[in-house]
Amino acid sequence: MNRYQISRLVVPRSGRGVWLVGLSAAAMAFLAVFALALSVSAARLAQNWQAALSQTATVRISAPPEEMVEQTAIVLEVLRTTPGIADAREMTDDEQAGLLEAWLGPDLPLDALPLPRLIDVTETPGGPDRQGLRLRLSAEAPGAVYDDHTRWRRPLAEGAARLRQLANLSLVLIGSVMAAIVMLASSASLASNAQVIRVLRLVGAQDRFIAQAFVRRMTLRATLGAAAGAALGAIAMLLLPDPATGSSVLSGLGFQGIGWLLPVSLPVVTAILAWASAKATAFGVLKGVT
Protein backbone atom coordinates (compact mmCIF):
# COMPACT_ATOMS: atom_id res chain seq x y z
CA MET A 1 0.00 0.00 0.00
CA ASN A 2 1.50 3.35 -0.98
CA ARG A 3 1.38 6.61 0.92
CA TYR A 4 -1.55 7.97 -1.09
CA GLN A 5 -3.62 4.87 -0.44
CA ILE A 6 -2.80 4.84 3.26
CA SER A 7 -3.69 8.53 3.61
CA ARG A 8 -7.12 7.68 2.16
CA LEU A 9 -7.49 4.80 4.59
CA VAL A 10 -6.25 6.19 7.88
CA VAL A 11 -9.31 8.34 8.55
CA PRO A 12 -12.45 6.22 9.12
CA ARG A 13 -15.13 6.78 6.50
CA SER A 14 -17.88 7.41 9.01
CA GLY A 15 -18.55 10.94 10.18
CA ARG A 16 -21.57 13.15 9.67
CA GLY A 17 -19.35 16.18 9.30
CA VAL A 18 -18.08 14.89 6.00
CA TRP A 19 -21.62 14.52 4.61
CA LEU A 20 -22.51 17.91 6.01
CA VAL A 21 -19.74 19.37 3.88
CA GLY A 22 -21.03 17.66 0.72
CA LEU A 23 -24.61 18.70 1.34
CA SER A 24 -23.69 22.27 2.24
CA ALA A 25 -21.43 22.57 -0.78
CA ALA A 26 -24.27 21.41 -3.01
CA ALA A 27 -26.70 23.93 -1.52
CA MET A 28 -24.15 26.75 -1.65
CA ALA A 29 -23.19 25.98 -5.25
CA PHE A 30 -26.89 25.91 -6.21
CA LEU A 31 -27.36 29.37 -4.68
CA ALA A 32 -24.08 30.57 -6.17
CA VAL A 33 -25.35 29.72 -9.67
CA PHE A 34 -28.26 32.13 -9.17
CA ALA A 35 -26.05 34.81 -7.64
CA LEU A 36 -23.65 34.48 -10.55
CA ALA A 37 -26.51 34.62 -13.03
CA LEU A 38 -27.84 37.73 -11.33
CA SER A 39 -24.43 39.36 -11.40
CA VAL A 40 -23.81 38.55 -15.05
CA SER A 41 -27.34 39.52 -16.08
CA ALA A 42 -27.20 42.82 -14.19
CA ALA A 43 -23.96 43.68 -15.94
CA ARG A 44 -25.42 42.73 -19.30
CA LEU A 45 -28.61 44.67 -18.61
CA ALA A 46 -26.68 47.79 -17.64
CA GLN A 47 -24.60 47.50 -20.78
CA ASN A 48 -27.69 46.99 -22.96
CA TRP A 49 -29.52 49.94 -21.46
CA GLN A 50 -26.46 52.09 -21.79
CA ALA A 51 -25.96 51.10 -25.43
CA ALA A 52 -29.65 51.34 -26.35
CA LEU A 53 -30.16 54.79 -24.92
CA SER A 54 -26.78 56.42 -25.24
CA GLN A 55 -26.98 57.67 -28.84
CA THR A 56 -30.67 58.37 -28.97
CA ALA A 57 -32.76 61.32 -27.93
CA THR A 58 -36.33 62.48 -28.24
CA VAL A 59 -37.70 65.94 -28.96
CA ARG A 60 -41.12 66.43 -27.46
CA ILE A 61 -43.20 69.27 -28.95
CA SER A 62 -46.11 70.51 -26.89
CA ALA A 63 -47.82 73.28 -28.80
CA PRO A 64 -51.36 74.42 -29.62
CA PRO A 65 -52.82 72.27 -32.43
CA GLU A 66 -52.66 75.13 -34.94
CA GLU A 67 -48.90 75.64 -34.32
CA MET A 68 -47.95 71.96 -34.12
CA VAL A 69 -47.13 71.43 -37.80
CA GLU A 70 -45.09 74.60 -38.01
CA GLN A 71 -43.10 73.98 -34.85
CA THR A 72 -42.46 70.38 -35.93
CA ALA A 73 -41.04 71.59 -39.24
CA ILE A 74 -38.86 74.14 -37.44
CA VAL A 75 -37.53 71.55 -35.02
CA LEU A 76 -36.72 69.12 -37.84
CA GLU A 77 -34.88 71.89 -39.68
CA VAL A 78 -32.92 72.88 -36.57
CA LEU A 79 -31.96 69.25 -35.98
CA ARG A 80 -30.98 68.75 -39.63
CA THR A 81 -28.56 71.68 -39.44
CA THR A 82 -27.11 70.84 -36.02
CA PRO A 83 -23.68 69.13 -35.98
CA GLY A 84 -23.75 65.85 -33.97
CA ILE A 85 -27.23 64.83 -35.07
CA ALA A 86 -27.13 61.84 -37.42
CA ASP A 87 -30.85 61.52 -38.05
CA ALA A 88 -34.16 63.05 -36.93
CA ARG A 89 -37.51 61.55 -37.79
CA GLU A 90 -41.04 62.51 -36.83
CA MET A 91 -42.81 59.55 -35.24
CA THR A 92 -46.04 58.47 -36.93
CA ASP A 93 -49.36 58.36 -35.11
CA ASP A 94 -49.21 54.55 -35.13
CA GLU A 95 -45.78 54.57 -33.51
CA GLN A 96 -46.97 56.96 -30.81
CA ALA A 97 -50.06 54.82 -30.25
CA GLY A 98 -47.77 51.79 -29.93
CA LEU A 99 -45.78 53.53 -27.24
CA LEU A 100 -48.89 54.42 -25.28
CA GLU A 101 -50.59 51.08 -25.75
CA ALA A 102 -48.56 49.49 -22.94
CA TRP A 103 -49.95 52.08 -20.53
CA LEU A 104 -53.41 52.96 -21.84
CA GLY A 105 -54.41 49.83 -23.72
CA PRO A 106 -55.24 49.23 -27.45
CA ASP A 107 -57.75 51.16 -29.61
CA LEU A 108 -56.54 54.43 -28.23
CA PRO A 109 -58.47 57.46 -29.67
CA LEU A 110 -55.35 59.51 -30.36
CA ASP A 111 -57.32 62.19 -32.18
CA ALA A 112 -59.26 62.98 -29.03
CA LEU A 113 -56.13 63.44 -26.92
CA PRO A 114 -53.90 66.51 -26.91
CA LEU A 115 -50.72 64.50 -27.36
CA PRO A 116 -47.35 66.11 -27.93
CA ARG A 117 -45.54 65.34 -31.17
CA LEU A 118 -42.43 63.20 -30.80
CA ILE A 119 -39.31 63.32 -32.92
CA ASP A 120 -36.92 60.40 -32.77
CA VAL A 121 -33.32 61.60 -32.89
CA THR A 122 -30.17 59.61 -33.50
CA GLU A 123 -26.95 61.26 -32.39
CA THR A 124 -23.48 60.74 -33.83
CA PRO A 125 -20.94 59.07 -31.46
CA GLY A 126 -19.65 62.51 -30.41
CA GLY A 127 -23.16 63.87 -30.00
CA PRO A 128 -24.33 67.50 -30.37
CA ASP A 129 -23.71 70.47 -28.08
CA ARG A 130 -26.85 69.70 -26.07
CA GLN A 131 -26.91 72.94 -24.12
CA GLY A 132 -26.61 74.97 -27.30
CA LEU A 133 -29.22 72.86 -29.04
CA ARG A 134 -31.69 73.32 -26.19
CA LEU A 135 -31.23 77.10 -26.25
CA ARG A 136 -31.71 77.20 -30.03
CA LEU A 137 -34.85 75.04 -29.83
CA SER A 138 -36.38 77.14 -27.08
CA ALA A 139 -35.75 80.24 -29.15
CA GLU A 140 -37.17 78.90 -32.42
CA ALA A 141 -39.80 76.40 -31.18
CA PRO A 142 -40.82 77.28 -27.59
CA GLY A 143 -42.84 74.09 -27.15
CA ALA A 144 -39.91 71.74 -27.99
CA VAL A 145 -37.97 69.92 -25.29
CA TYR A 146 -34.79 67.97 -26.13
CA ASP A 147 -34.58 64.80 -23.98
CA ASP A 148 -31.30 62.87 -24.32
CA HIS A 149 -32.56 60.12 -21.93
CA THR A 150 -29.96 60.93 -19.26
CA ARG A 151 -32.57 61.03 -16.53
CA TRP A 152 -33.77 57.56 -17.60
CA ARG A 153 -30.37 56.12 -18.25
CA ARG A 154 -28.68 57.11 -14.99
CA PRO A 155 -31.08 55.45 -12.51
CA LEU A 156 -31.27 52.33 -14.69
CA ALA A 157 -27.49 52.04 -14.86
CA GLU A 158 -27.21 52.75 -11.13
CA GLY A 159 -29.90 50.18 -10.37
CA ALA A 160 -28.15 47.56 -12.46
CA ALA A 161 -24.81 48.36 -10.82
CA ARG A 162 -26.40 48.08 -7.36
CA LEU A 163 -27.99 44.78 -8.33
CA ARG A 164 -24.62 43.50 -9.47
CA GLN A 165 -23.00 44.60 -6.21
CA LEU A 166 -25.67 42.73 -4.27
CA ALA A 167 -25.10 39.60 -6.36
CA ASN A 168 -21.34 39.83 -5.82
CA LEU A 169 -21.86 40.35 -2.09
CA SER A 170 -24.05 37.24 -2.08
CA LEU A 171 -21.23 35.32 -3.75
CA VAL A 172 -18.77 36.49 -1.09
CA LEU A 173 -21.23 35.49 1.66
CA ILE A 174 -21.83 32.10 0.06
CA GLY A 175 -18.08 31.54 -0.18
CA SER A 176 -17.56 32.61 3.43
CA VAL A 177 -20.32 30.31 4.69
CA MET A 178 -18.84 27.47 2.66
CA ALA A 179 -15.38 28.08 4.14
CA ALA A 180 -16.83 28.28 7.65
CA ILE A 181 -18.71 25.00 7.20
CA VAL A 182 -15.59 23.25 5.93
CA MET A 183 -13.60 24.62 8.87
CA LEU A 184 -16.22 23.48 11.37
CA ALA A 185 -16.52 20.06 9.76
CA SER A 186 -12.74 19.72 9.63
CA SER A 187 -12.44 20.63 13.30
CA ALA A 188 -15.17 18.16 14.19
CA SER A 189 -13.58 15.46 12.08
CA LEU A 190 -10.15 16.05 13.60
CA ALA A 191 -11.61 16.08 17.12
CA SER A 192 -13.52 12.86 16.58
CA ASN A 193 -10.39 11.23 15.20
CA ALA A 194 -8.05 12.23 18.02
CA GLN A 195 -6.99 8.61 18.44
CA VAL A 196 -6.09 8.33 14.74
CA ILE A 197 -3.98 11.48 14.96
CA ARG A 198 -2.28 10.31 18.13
CA VAL A 199 -1.37 6.96 16.59
CA LEU A 200 -0.09 8.58 13.42
CA ARG A 201 2.09 11.00 15.38
CA LEU A 202 3.31 8.08 17.47
CA VAL A 203 4.54 6.16 14.44
CA GLY A 204 6.37 9.23 13.13
CA ALA A 205 3.90 10.62 10.59
CA GLN A 206 4.47 14.29 9.85
CA ASP A 207 1.71 16.90 10.13
CA ARG A 208 1.68 17.23 6.34
CA PHE A 209 0.67 13.60 5.92
CA ILE A 210 -1.94 13.66 8.69
CA ALA A 211 -3.46 16.92 7.45
CA GLN A 212 -3.50 15.57 3.90
CA ALA A 213 -5.67 12.63 4.95
CA PHE A 214 -8.33 14.98 6.32
CA VAL A 215 -7.96 17.74 3.76
CA ARG A 216 -8.27 15.38 0.81
CA ARG A 217 -11.53 13.96 2.12
CA MET A 218 -13.02 17.38 2.90
CA THR A 219 -11.96 18.76 -0.49
CA LEU A 220 -13.34 15.77 -2.36
CA ARG A 221 -16.70 15.91 -0.59
CA ALA A 222 -17.00 19.67 -1.04
CA THR A 223 -16.07 19.42 -4.73
CA LEU A 224 -18.52 16.61 -5.43
CA GLY A 225 -21.25 18.46 -3.55
CA ALA A 226 -20.51 21.68 -5.43
CA ALA A 227 -20.54 19.85 -8.76
CA ALA A 228 -23.97 18.40 -7.99
CA GLY A 229 -25.30 21.75 -6.75
CA ALA A 230 -23.90 23.66 -9.74
CA ALA A 231 -25.38 21.08 -12.13
CA LEU A 232 -28.81 21.42 -10.53
CA GLY A 233 -28.50 25.20 -10.56
CA ALA A 234 -27.56 25.17 -14.25
CA ILE A 235 -30.54 22.94 -15.05
CA ALA A 236 -32.79 25.31 -13.12
CA MET A 237 -31.38 28.22 -15.15
CA LEU A 238 -32.11 26.36 -18.38
CA LEU A 239 -35.71 25.88 -17.26
CA LEU A 240 -36.25 29.63 -16.88
CA PRO A 241 -38.27 31.28 -19.70
CA ASP A 242 -36.38 31.87 -22.93
CA PRO A 243 -35.33 35.55 -23.27
CA ALA A 244 -36.59 35.46 -26.87
CA THR A 245 -40.17 34.89 -25.72
CA GLY A 246 -40.05 37.91 -23.41
CA SER A 247 -42.79 36.27 -21.41
CA SER A 248 -41.43 36.90 -17.97
CA VAL A 249 -39.51 39.38 -15.91
CA LEU A 250 -36.96 36.57 -15.36
CA SER A 251 -36.40 36.14 -19.08
CA GLY A 252 -33.24 38.26 -18.93
CA LEU A 253 -31.74 36.22 -16.08
CA GLY A 254 -29.23 33.62 -17.13
CA PHE A 255 -25.94 32.86 -18.83
CA GLN A 256 -25.09 33.31 -22.47
CA GLY A 257 -22.30 31.73 -24.51
CA ILE A 258 -19.01 31.68 -22.65
CA GLY A 259 -20.87 32.79 -19.52
CA TRP A 260 -21.84 29.14 -18.97
CA LEU A 261 -18.24 28.53 -17.90
CA LEU A 262 -19.03 30.38 -14.67
CA PRO A 263 -21.25 27.68 -13.12
CA VAL A 264 -18.84 25.08 -14.48
CA SER A 265 -16.03 26.80 -12.56
CA LEU A 266 -17.92 26.65 -9.24
CA PRO A 267 -16.70 23.15 -8.23
CA VAL A 268 -13.11 24.23 -8.95
CA VAL A 269 -13.47 27.38 -6.86
CA THR A 270 -15.16 25.34 -4.10
CA ALA A 271 -12.33 22.80 -4.19
CA ILE A 272 -9.73 25.54 -3.73
CA LEU A 273 -11.76 27.14 -0.93
CA ALA A 274 -12.36 23.82 0.85
CA TRP A 275 -8.74 22.77 0.47
CA ALA A 276 -7.43 26.03 1.93
CA SER A 277 -9.99 26.06 4.79
CA ALA A 278 -9.48 22.41 5.72
CA LYS A 279 -5.70 22.73 5.52
CA ALA A 280 -5.59 25.80 7.75
CA THR A 281 -7.88 24.09 10.27
CA ALA A 282 -5.97 20.80 10.23
CA PHE A 283 -2.58 22.42 10.81
CA GLY A 284 -4.09 24.59 13.54
CA VAL A 285 -5.49 21.55 15.36
CA LEU A 286 -2.36 19.46 14.86
CA LYS A 287 -0.22 22.10 16.55
CA GLY A 288 -1.92 21.11 19.79
CA VAL A 289 -0.99 17.44 19.44
CA THR A 290 2.48 16.24 20.36
Add this chain to the structure above:
Amino acid sequence: MIAFQDVAHDYGGGPLFRDATITLEKGSFHFLTGPSGAGKSTFLKLCYGELRPTSGSVALLGQDMNTMSRDDLARTRQRIGIVHQDCQFLDHLTVEQNVALPLSATGRTVSQDNLADLLGWVGLAGQARALPPTLSGGERQRTALARAIIASPEVLLADEPTGNLDWDMSQRLVSLMVELNRMGTAVLIATHDMNLIRFVKTQVSARVLRIARGEVQTAGADL
Protein backbone atom coordinates in the same frame (compact mmCIF):
# COMPACT_ATOMS: atom_id res chain seq x y z
CA MET B 1 20.66 6.98 21.98
CA ILE B 2 18.62 8.77 24.64
CA ALA B 3 20.28 11.02 27.20
CA PHE B 4 18.60 12.80 30.13
CA GLN B 5 20.54 15.64 31.73
CA ASP B 6 19.20 16.97 35.06
CA VAL B 7 15.66 16.33 33.88
CA ALA B 8 12.65 17.15 36.01
CA HIS B 9 9.00 16.88 35.14
CA ASP B 10 6.14 18.52 36.88
CA TYR B 11 2.44 18.37 35.97
CA GLY B 12 1.76 21.25 38.32
CA GLY B 13 1.47 19.46 41.63
CA GLY B 14 5.17 19.20 42.37
CA PRO B 15 7.87 17.35 40.43
CA LEU B 16 7.31 13.65 39.68
CA PHE B 17 11.07 13.29 39.52
CA ARG B 18 14.02 15.69 39.35
CA ASP B 19 17.71 15.80 38.46
CA ALA B 20 17.44 12.65 36.36
CA THR B 21 20.66 12.11 34.46
CA ILE B 22 20.46 8.87 32.54
CA THR B 23 21.88 7.60 29.27
CA LEU B 24 20.46 4.71 27.28
CA GLU B 25 23.32 3.40 25.14
CA LYS B 26 23.06 1.69 21.80
CA GLY B 27 22.20 -1.99 22.24
CA SER B 28 21.45 -1.63 25.95
CA PHE B 29 18.55 -3.25 27.78
CA HIS B 30 16.89 -1.31 30.58
CA PHE B 31 13.91 -1.82 32.81
CA LEU B 32 12.12 1.07 34.44
CA THR B 33 10.33 0.22 37.67
CA GLY B 34 8.60 2.00 40.45
CA PRO B 35 5.23 2.11 42.17
CA SER B 36 2.09 3.16 40.34
CA GLY B 37 2.02 6.92 39.81
CA ALA B 38 5.77 7.25 40.31
CA GLY B 39 6.23 8.61 36.78
CA LYS B 40 7.20 5.60 34.65
CA SER B 41 4.86 6.55 31.80
CA THR B 42 5.95 10.17 32.06
CA PHE B 43 9.59 9.08 31.82
CA LEU B 44 8.78 7.06 28.69
CA LYS B 45 6.83 9.95 27.15
CA LEU B 46 9.92 12.10 27.63
CA CYS B 47 11.89 9.42 25.80
CA TYR B 48 9.83 9.80 22.64
CA GLY B 49 8.99 13.47 22.90
CA GLU B 50 5.32 13.32 23.79
CA LEU B 51 6.24 15.45 26.79
CA ARG B 52 8.97 18.03 27.16
CA PRO B 53 10.94 18.26 30.40
CA THR B 54 9.99 20.98 32.84
CA SER B 55 13.70 21.56 33.35
CA GLY B 56 16.90 19.96 32.13
CA SER B 57 17.40 18.56 28.65
CA VAL B 58 16.59 15.37 26.81
CA ALA B 59 18.57 14.37 23.74
CA LEU B 60 16.79 11.94 21.45
CA LEU B 61 19.12 10.20 19.02
CA GLY B 62 21.58 13.07 19.28
CA GLN B 63 19.06 15.92 18.98
CA ASP B 64 18.05 18.21 21.82
CA MET B 65 14.31 17.86 22.23
CA ASN B 66 13.94 21.47 23.35
CA THR B 67 15.08 22.75 19.96
CA MET B 68 13.35 20.14 17.80
CA SER B 69 10.70 21.21 15.30
CA ARG B 70 7.55 19.11 14.92
CA ASP B 71 8.90 17.58 11.73
CA ASP B 72 12.23 16.80 13.44
CA LEU B 73 10.32 15.08 16.23
CA ALA B 74 8.31 13.06 13.71
CA ARG B 75 11.51 12.02 11.93
CA THR B 76 13.08 11.04 15.26
CA ARG B 77 10.05 8.94 16.16
CA GLN B 78 10.51 7.05 12.91
CA ARG B 79 13.68 5.68 14.56
CA ILE B 80 11.97 4.81 17.84
CA GLY B 81 9.55 1.92 18.31
CA ILE B 82 6.84 2.36 20.94
CA VAL B 83 4.63 -0.29 22.54
CA HIS B 84 1.83 0.95 24.77
CA GLN B 85 -0.06 -1.11 27.29
CA ASP B 86 -3.32 -0.19 25.52
CA CYS B 87 -1.66 -0.73 22.12
CA GLN B 88 -3.44 2.17 20.35
CA PHE B 89 -4.41 0.81 16.95
CA LEU B 90 -6.48 2.22 14.14
CA ASP B 91 -9.38 -0.16 14.64
CA HIS B 92 -10.71 0.19 11.10
CA LEU B 93 -7.42 -1.03 9.60
CA THR B 94 -6.38 -4.68 9.50
CA VAL B 95 -3.53 -6.07 11.56
CA GLU B 96 -1.12 -5.95 8.63
CA GLN B 97 -2.15 -2.38 7.75
CA ASN B 98 -1.62 -1.33 11.37
CA VAL B 99 1.73 -3.06 11.52
CA ALA B 100 2.83 -1.44 8.25
CA LEU B 101 1.71 2.03 9.39
CA PRO B 102 5.16 3.32 10.53
CA LEU B 103 6.41 2.72 6.98
CA SER B 104 3.35 3.56 4.91
CA ALA B 105 2.55 6.75 6.86
CA THR B 106 6.10 8.04 6.48
CA GLY B 107 6.55 7.43 2.79
CA ARG B 108 8.69 4.33 3.10
CA THR B 109 8.24 1.17 1.07
CA VAL B 110 6.41 -1.72 2.66
CA SER B 111 7.81 -5.05 1.54
CA GLN B 112 5.01 -7.59 1.64
CA ASP B 113 7.59 -10.37 2.19
CA ASN B 114 9.11 -8.58 5.18
CA LEU B 115 5.67 -7.85 6.55
CA ALA B 116 4.66 -11.50 6.26
CA ASP B 117 7.96 -12.60 7.86
CA LEU B 118 7.46 -10.17 10.74
CA LEU B 119 3.89 -11.30 11.36
CA GLY B 120 5.13 -14.88 11.29
CA TRP B 121 7.93 -14.02 13.76
CA VAL B 122 5.44 -12.63 16.28
CA GLY B 123 3.03 -15.50 15.60
CA LEU B 124 0.33 -13.49 13.84
CA ALA B 125 0.52 -14.90 10.31
CA GLY B 126 -3.06 -16.13 10.59
CA GLN B 127 -4.41 -12.78 11.84
CA ALA B 128 -2.98 -10.54 9.12
CA ARG B 129 -6.41 -9.59 7.77
CA ALA B 130 -8.13 -9.44 11.16
CA LEU B 131 -9.28 -6.18 12.70
CA PRO B 132 -7.71 -5.23 16.06
CA PRO B 133 -10.95 -5.42 18.09
CA THR B 134 -11.20 -9.13 17.26
CA LEU B 135 -7.73 -9.93 18.69
CA SER B 136 -6.96 -11.36 22.12
CA GLY B 137 -4.83 -9.41 24.60
CA GLY B 138 -1.68 -11.32 23.68
CA GLU B 139 -2.31 -10.92 19.97
CA ARG B 140 -2.83 -7.20 20.42
CA GLN B 141 0.47 -6.83 22.32
CA ARG B 142 2.33 -8.81 19.66
CA THR B 143 0.71 -6.70 16.95
CA ALA B 144 1.86 -3.58 18.80
CA LEU B 145 5.36 -5.04 19.04
CA ALA B 146 5.40 -5.87 15.33
CA ARG B 147 4.30 -2.31 14.52
CA ALA B 148 6.98 -0.91 16.82
CA ILE B 149 9.79 -2.81 15.15
CA ILE B 150 8.79 -2.97 11.48
CA ALA B 151 10.84 0.12 10.69
CA SER B 152 13.94 -1.39 12.37
CA PRO B 153 14.06 1.19 15.16
CA GLU B 154 17.24 2.01 17.03
CA VAL B 155 15.34 2.18 20.31
CA LEU B 156 12.33 0.20 21.51
CA LEU B 157 10.24 1.69 24.31
CA ALA B 158 7.51 -0.38 25.95
CA ASP B 159 5.08 0.79 28.62
CA GLU B 160 3.78 -2.14 30.68
CA PRO B 161 3.69 -4.33 27.57
CA THR B 162 2.74 -7.44 29.54
CA GLY B 163 0.26 -5.77 31.87
CA ASN B 164 -2.73 -7.66 30.49
CA LEU B 165 -1.01 -10.93 29.62
CA ASP B 166 -0.63 -14.25 31.38
CA TRP B 167 2.84 -15.43 32.33
CA ASP B 168 3.38 -17.64 29.28
CA MET B 169 2.39 -14.88 26.89
CA SER B 170 4.48 -12.36 28.84
CA GLN B 171 7.54 -14.57 28.52
CA ARG B 172 6.90 -15.07 24.84
CA LEU B 173 6.55 -11.36 24.18
CA VAL B 174 9.57 -10.29 26.20
CA SER B 175 11.66 -13.02 24.56
CA LEU B 176 10.93 -11.35 21.22
CA MET B 177 12.26 -8.11 22.68
CA VAL B 178 15.39 -9.84 23.94
CA GLU B 179 15.91 -11.28 20.47
CA LEU B 180 15.56 -7.82 19.02
CA ASN B 181 18.04 -6.44 21.58
CA ARG B 182 20.56 -9.06 20.52
CA MET B 183 20.27 -7.62 17.02
CA GLY B 184 21.39 -4.22 18.35
CA THR B 185 18.21 -2.42 19.33
CA ALA B 186 18.28 -0.54 22.64
CA VAL B 187 15.27 -1.58 24.74
CA LEU B 188 13.58 0.20 27.64
CA ILE B 189 10.62 -1.52 29.29
CA ALA B 190 8.54 0.13 31.99
CA THR B 191 7.12 -2.57 34.24
CA HIS B 192 6.40 -3.37 37.86
CA ASP B 193 6.64 -7.13 37.21
CA MET B 194 9.80 -8.29 39.01
CA ASN B 195 9.40 -11.84 37.72
CA LEU B 196 9.58 -10.52 34.21
CA ILE B 197 12.77 -8.60 35.01
CA ARG B 198 14.34 -11.71 36.56
CA PHE B 199 13.31 -13.78 33.55
CA VAL B 200 14.98 -11.37 31.14
CA LYS B 201 18.11 -11.09 33.26
CA THR B 202 18.66 -14.80 32.79
CA GLN B 203 18.95 -14.17 29.07
CA VAL B 204 20.57 -10.76 28.65
CA SER B 205 22.50 -8.16 30.63
CA ALA B 206 19.85 -5.68 31.69
CA ARG B 207 20.01 -2.64 33.91
CA VAL B 208 17.16 -1.53 36.11
CA LEU B 209 16.15 2.09 36.64
CA ARG B 210 13.89 2.75 39.59
CA ILE B 211 11.78 5.85 40.14
CA ALA B 212 11.24 6.38 43.82
CA ARG B 213 10.68 9.43 46.01
CA GLY B 214 11.11 11.78 43.04
CA GLU B 215 14.44 10.36 41.95
CA VAL B 216 15.49 8.06 39.16
CA GLN B 217 17.98 5.59 40.60
CA THR B 218 20.08 3.00 38.83
CA ALA B 219 19.53 -0.33 40.55
CA GLY B 220 22.30 -2.00 38.56
CA ALA B 221 22.63 -5.68 37.77
CA ASP B 222 22.17 -6.92 41.32
CA LEU B 223 18.41 -6.87 41.48
